[in-house]
Amino acid sequence: MQRIVSKLFALGLFAVVNTAQALTIFTCEPEWASLSMELAPDAKVFSATHAYQDPHYIEARPSLISKLAKADIAICSGAGLESGWLPALQKRASNRDVIDGAKGMLYLSRFIETIEKHDTEFFSTEHVHPEGNPHFHLDPERVSKLARVISQRLQTIDPDSSQAYQQALEKWQANWQKSMQTWQQQAAELKGQPVVVQHTSFSYLINWSGMNAIADLEPEPGVPPTMTHAQSLVEETRSQQPIAILTNWYQNDRAAQWLSGKTDVKHLNLPATVDLKGEINTLQRLFDHLLSQLQAAR
Numbered sequence: 322m323q324r325i326v327s328k329l330f331a332l333g334l335f336a337v338v339n340t341a342q343a344l345t346i347f348t349c350e351p352e353w354a355s356l357s358m359e360l361a362p363d364a365k366v367f368s369a370t371h372a373y374q375d376p377h378y379i380e381a382r383p384s385l386i387s388k389l390a391k392a393d394i395a396i397c398s399g400a401g402l403e404s405g406w407l408p409a410l411q412k413r414a415s416n417r418d419v420i421d422g423a424k425g426m427l428y429l430s431r432f433i434e435t436i437e438k439h440d441t442e443f444f445s446t447e448h449v450h451p452e453g454n455p456h457f458h459l460d461p462e463r464v465s466k467l468a469r470v471i472s473q474r475l476q477t478i479d480p481d482s483s484q485a486y487q488q489a490l491e492k493w494q495a496n497w498q499k500s501m502q503t504w505q506q507q508a509a510e511l512k513g514q515p516v517v518v519q520h521t522s523f524s525y526l527i528n529w530s531g532m533n534a535i536a537d538l539e540p541e542p543g544v545p546p547t548m549t550h551a552q553s554l555v556e557e558t559r560s561q562q563p564i565a566i567l568t569n570w571y572q573n574d575r576a577a578q579w580l581s582g583k584t585d586v587k588h589l590n591l592p593a594t595v596d597l598k599g600e601i602n603t604l605q606r607l608f609d610h611l612l613s614q615l616q617a618a619r
């Protein structure tokens with residue numbers, strides 16, 4: 322009898338040790354979920370938002386609170402992108418591992434330079450990004466740097482699996498650098514091409530490829546398009562002949578469609594991030610898709 326008990330005990334202990342090995346990763350945006358899945362193949366990864374959802378505004382739902390409560394690490398863009406909802410989640414999840422300042426709370430904006438830093442006093446809205454543009458996952462070079470940052474943090478909080486994370490990172494980097502060569506060729510063809518945008522969602526990609534955003538359907542950063550503002554862009558759009566009017570999957574694209582109809586400039590509705598349940602489920606596929614769509618619009 323005692324032997325059975327001790328055997329069961331040993332089995333139980335084994336099970337506990339086993340479940341403790343895989344990390345639970347909470348991400349604020351799907352791009353970081355996808356990247357985490359590649360850098361930590363054994364981890365349980367969850368994203369608070371998806372590709373059809375505006376990450377600037379979501380509700381701190383109870384299901385999200387319980388996900389954050391169970392997380393070993395939270396990975397978010399930062400730079401104010403989640404300031405409307407993440408603090409409420411952190412407060413209600415009461416998980417010391419993912420509070421600000423903890424090793425398990427990773428704000429990626431702190432490891433890169435953001436672009437488009439605005440003076441808050443200059444704009445009346447709270448929608449603008451005073452800490453710079455937080456949509457930096459659309460610059461392949463910043464992504465490469467951030468993959469290293471994420472991997473290093475995973476190794477810090479889970480040193481036992483350090484080697485596995487390092488190997489996953491090296492494999493990921495090799496693939497990424499290979500794809501970069503193709504993307505650079507595509508970008509070279511897009512260089513100097515004008516586009517009309519709606520919000521600054523694609524700014525990093527536009528900058529990286531050397532395209533030129535000639536107008537924004539948002540009358541002010543973060544303020545949704547209005548008809549009056551769209552009307553004011555007709556003449557400029559006609560004269561500058563941009564290759565496309567860009568919107569993303571989570572935006573209302575009525576103004577873009579209207580401007581496209583008025584000017585005969587193509588309207589392109591593109592994913593602003595990965596779609597974890599669809600075909601464009603990795604950042605690599607996202608860049609492949611975005612650059613080929615833009616190239617085809619020329």
Ligand SMILES: [Zn+2]
Pocket residue numbers: 377450455456520521522
């Ligand atoms: Zn934004």
